[in-house]
Amino acid sequence: MLNSSLTQMGAALHAKRISSIELTQLYLNRITELNPALNAYITTNAEFSLAQARRADQLLANGKAQSLTGIPIAQKDIFCAKSWRTTCGSKMLENFIAPYDAHVIEQFNNAGAVNLGKTNMDEFAMGSSNETSFFGPVKNPWDNHAVPGGSSGGSACAVAARLCAAATGTDTGGSIRQPAALCGISGIKPTYGTVSRYGMIAFASSLDQAGPMARNAEDLALMLNVMTGFDERDSTSLQRDKEDYARDLNKPLAGLRIGLPKEFFAEGLAQDVAGCVNLAITEYQKLGASIVDITLPNSRLAVPVYYVLAPAEASSNLSRYDGVRYGYRAPEYSDLTEMYERSRAQGFGAEVKRRIMIGTYVLSHGYYDAYYLQAQKIRRLIAQDFTEAFQNCDVIMGPTSPSTAFNLGEKGDDPVQMYLSDIYTIAVNLAGLPGMSIPCGFGSNGLPIGLQIIGNYFDEARMLNAAHQYQLVTDNHQRAPNNIGL
Amino acid sequence: MSLSNADVKKIASLARLAMNDAEIASARSQLSGIFELIAEMQAVDTKGVVPMSHAQDVSQRLREDKITESSQRELFQTIAPQVESGLYLVPQVIE
Numbered sequence: 152m153l154n155s156s157l158t159q160m161g162a163a164l165h166a167k168r169i170s171s172i173e174l175t176q177l178y179l180n181r182i183t184e185l186n187p188a189l190n191a192y193i194t195t196n197a198e199f200s201l202a203q204a205r206r207a208d209q210l211l212a213n214g215k216a217q218s219l220t221g222i223p224i225a226q227k228d229i230f231c232a233k234s235w236r237t238t239c240g241s242k243m244l245e246n247f248i249a250p251y252d253a254h255v256i257e258q259f260n261n262a263g264a265v266n267l268g269k270t271n272m273d274e275f276a277m278g279s280s281n282e283t284s285f286f287g288p289v290k291n292p293w294d295n296h297a298v299p300g301g302s303s304g305g306s307a308c309a310v311a312a313r314l315c316a317a318a319t320g321t322d323t324g325g326s327i328r329q330p331a332a333l334c335g336i337s338g339i340k341p342t343y344g345t346v347s348r349y350g351m352i353a354f355a356s357s358l359d360q361a362g363p364m365a366r367n368a369e370d371l372a373l374m375l376n377v378m379t380g381f382d383e384r385d386s387t388s389l390q391r392d393k394e395d396y397a398r399d400l401n402k403p404l405a406g407l408r409i410g411l412p413k414e415f416f417a418e419g420l421a422q423d424v425a426g427c428v429n430l431a432i433t434e435y436q437k438l439g440a441s442i443v444d445i446t447l448p449n450s451r452l453a454v455p456v457y458y459v460l461a462p463a464e465a466s467s468n469l470s471r472y473d474g475v476r477y478g479y480r481a482p483e484y485s486d487l488t489e490m491y492e493r494s495r496a497q498g499f500g501a502e503v504k505r506r507i508m509i510g511t512y513v514l515s516h517g518y519y520d521a522y523y524l525q526a527q528k529i530r531r532l533i534a535q536d537f538t539e540a541f542q543n544c545d546v547i548m549g550p551t552s553p554s555t556a557f558n559l560g561e562k563g564d565d566p567v568q569m570y571l572s573d574i575y576t577i578a579v580n581l582a583g584l585p586g587m588s589i590p591c592g593f594g595s596n597g598l599p600i601g602l603q604i605i606g607n608y609f610d611e612a613r614m615l616n617a618a619h620q621y622q623l624v625t626d627n628h629q630r631a632p633n634n635i636g637l
Numbered sequence: 638m639s640l641s642n643a644d645v646k647k648i649a650s651l652a653r654l655a656m657n658d659a660e661i662a663s664a665r666s667q668l669s670g671i672f673e674l675i676a677e678m679q680a681v682d683t684k685g686v687v688p689m690s691h692a693q694d695v696s697q698r699l700r701e702d703k704i705t706e707s708s709q710r711e712l713f714q715t716i717a718p719q720v721e722s723g724l725y726l727v728p729q730v731i732e
Binding site: 485 | 644673717725
C-alpha cells in the first residue's frame with residue numbers, strides 16, 4: 152500500500168480492501184517509528200486524524216467518496232487548520248492554535264481527505280535547508296547527514312519516507328521544487344493565483360504559492376484538482392473555471408518543443424546533476440520531443456532581485472507579530488516599545504530577523520528607488536525573458552538545484568551561499584509561472600537529482616503530461632530510500 | 638556596500654527588533670554580504686521599464702459592502718498572551 156499511487160489507494164478504499172482508519176493508523180504508526188530520527192512532522196494528532204478517517208469511511212460506505220476521500224495527507228505547518236497547532240516553524244507561533252481553516256485545508260476537508268499532521272519547515276518558509284526551523288532540522292531520508300532542502304523540507308521528507316500518501320507545500324522562491332529534487336519526489340508550484348493564499352501564513356505575498364508534493368505526476372494532478380479554485384477571500388485568487396489537471400496525462404509527447412536555457416547549464420552546476428538532466432532530455436527526445444536552445448539573459452539577476460522584493464514584503468507581512476493578540480510575548484518589558492522589540496527579538500530566529508532587516512532597509516526613506524523600484528523593474532525584464540522564450544518552445548527544462556543535497560551545517564552562517572542554492576527556481580516565482588521538479592536520477596553520492604520543468608501561465612496540464620510520460624518509461628520516481636522500513 | 642553599526646542599529650529599531658552590540662556587529666557583516674549580492678542590480682539599465690509589482694496583471698476586486706464575518710472574540714482571545722474582561726492587555730501608553 153505504501154508504494155501505491157493515490158489512484159490505487161483510492162481504488163483499494165473503494166473496494167474495501169482497506170479502510171481509511173486502517174490506512175491512517177498505518178501511517179501514524181510509521182510516524183511514531185520514524186519521525187524521531189527524521190523530524191518531518193512538528194505536530195500530529197491521532198485523535199483528529201482518526202476522526203476524519205472515520206468520517207471518510209462513512210462517505211466511502213455511502214458511495215459519496217471523491218478521489219482523495221480517506222487518503223492521509225500531510226499539511227505543511229504554514230496552513231492554518233482549525234484547532235490544530237500551526238507554528239510556521241517559529242517560536243513566535245509555538246503555541247498558536249489556528250482558529251480557522253485555510254482555503255487549502257477546507258478544500259481537502261471537503262474532499263474527505265485525512266489531515267495526517269503538520270510538517271516541519273524553515274521558519275516562516277525562509278530557508279533552503281530546513282535548518283532555520285525552531286523545531287530543529289529535518290533529515291534527508293536518503294542520508295541522515297544531508298538536508299532535505301527547504302522550505303517545504305518536512306513535506307518532502309514525509310513523502311519520500313512514506314510517512315504520508317502525499318503532502319502540501321508552498322513555494323516563494325523554490326520551496327516546493329528544491330526539496331522535492333533533494334528528496335527524490337515530485338512537486339509542482341502552479342501559476343501564481345491558482346491556489347488561494349487564505350489562511351496560508353504570509354511570507355512574500357506577491358510570490359507565495361501553494362502546491363502539492365507527491366511521489367509521481369499523476370498524484371500531483373489529483374492533488375492540484377483539490378487544491379486549486381477561486382476564493383474571494385484572497386484578493387489575488389484568479390477567477391477561472393475549475394480544470395481537470397489530469398486530462399492530458401496520457402497524451403503522447405510527439406512534437407513537444409523543449410527549451411533549454413543556456414544560463415541553466417553554465418558554471419556552478421555540479422557535473423553529476425548536469426549529466427542526469429541531460430540524460431532525461433535524451434529520454435524526452437526518444438519520446439518525440441524536440442530541443443530548442445533558448446536564452447534567459449536576465450535570470451542571473453533573479454537572486455539579487457528576489458533578495459530585495461521577498462524581504463521587503465516579508466518585513467511588512469511580519470510586522471503583525473507584535474505579541475499583542477496572538478503569538479509569543481516576552482516575559483519582561485517596561486513599556487510598549489520594549490514589549491514589541493523583545494517579543495520579536497526572542498520570537499524570531501536569526502534568518503527571519505535578517506530578512507526583516509533587509510526588507511526594512513530597502514523600503515526605508517532614501518533607498519526605495521535604488522532597491523525596491525529597481526528590483527521591480529528587473530522583475531519585469533526577467534518575466535519578459537520567459538514570454539519571449541515561450542514563443543519558441545512549449546516547456547522549459549533544466550536542473551532544479553545546482554547540486555544534490557548538501558550536508559547539515561555545511562553552508563554554515565554564510566547566508567549568501569544558502570541563497571544561491573535557489574538560483575534556478577527563483578526566476579519562476581518572480582514571473583509567476585508554474586514550475587515543477589521530478590526525480591531524474593542519482594548523483595555520485597547516491598542522492599536524488601531533480602529535473603525542473605517550467606511551463607507557460609496556466610499550462611500545468613501540459614507540464615504534468617510531460618512529467619507523467621517520462622515517469623511511464625523511467626523508474627527514478629519509484630526508488631525509495633533504504634532504512635525506512637519498507 | 639558596507640553598513641555601519643549605526644545603520645544596523647537604526648534598521649533594528651525601525652523593525653522593532655531588540656539587539657545587543659554583539660548581535661549588531663554580527664548582523665552588520667552578514668547584511669553587508671547580502672547587499673553586495675544585491676548590488677549586482679545597480680548596473681542594469683532599466684530606463685523606461687514599468688515596475689512589475691505583481692505576477693498577474695489583474696485589477697483589485699471589490700466586494701459588496703455587507704457583513705460576512707461573525708464575532709468570535711472569545712475564540713480569538715483564547716490564543717492571546719494577556720486578556721482581561723474581553724480586552725487585550727498591553728503596557729500603559731497614556732499617563
